[in-house]
Structures are given as structure tokens and as C-alpha cells.
Amino acid sequence: MNLDDQAFLFQLGSRIREIREKKGLTQAELAEKCQLHRTFIGSVERGERNLSILNLRIIARNLRVSLSNLF
Incomplete structure (x- = not known):
């Protein structure tokens, strides 16, 4: 993974x-x-996890925001 990805x-x-x-x-x-x-959420928030689009969708749905609001 390069610096831009990180x-x-x-x-x-x-x-x-x-x-x-x-x-x-x-x-x-x-x-x-x-x-x-919980540790998965923590690692996502710290930028340590390259999560799948499906997990990203699950997180967005449960935060009650659209995927585009995460970017």
C-alpha cells in the first residue's frame, strides 16, 4: 500500500x-x-483497515448517512 492509499x-x-x-x-x-x-471499527477509524465496500455500506447505513457522505 502506498502513501496515497494510507x-x-x-x-x-x-x-x-x-x-x-x-x-x-x-x-x-x-x-x-x-x-x-469493536476492534474492527477502531482499526477502520485509525485508517489501519482496508475495508470492503460491503462493510463500508453497512457502516454508512448504521450511521444513517449515504456512502458519499463518508468521503
Whole structure:
């Protein structure tokens, strides 16, 4: 993975964290809604995880935002 990819994942994760916090959700609460593990959500938010489009869709749906709002 190159630096551009890493920067993209970090920005995406930061945006997910920003939206989650605005919605008043903890990582654990979002993870439960998404049926994903809390550590998975944490690694996504830190930009450490290259997640699938399906998991991205699940996260967006449970944050009640469109996919485009994550970018």
C-alpha cells in the first residue's frame, strides 16, 4: 500500500469517527449495530483497515448517512 492509499484510509476513518461522534455513538455501539467487532471499527477509524465496500455500506447505513457522505 502506498502513501496515497494510507492517507485515503486515514481520511475515511477520520470521517467515520467524526460522524459516529456527532451521532453520539461509541465504537462499541456502532459495532453492535453493524454486527462487526469493536476492534474492527477502531482499526477502520485509525485508517489501519482496508475495508470492503460491503462493510463500508453497512457502516454508512448504521450511521444513517449515504456512502458519499463518508468521503
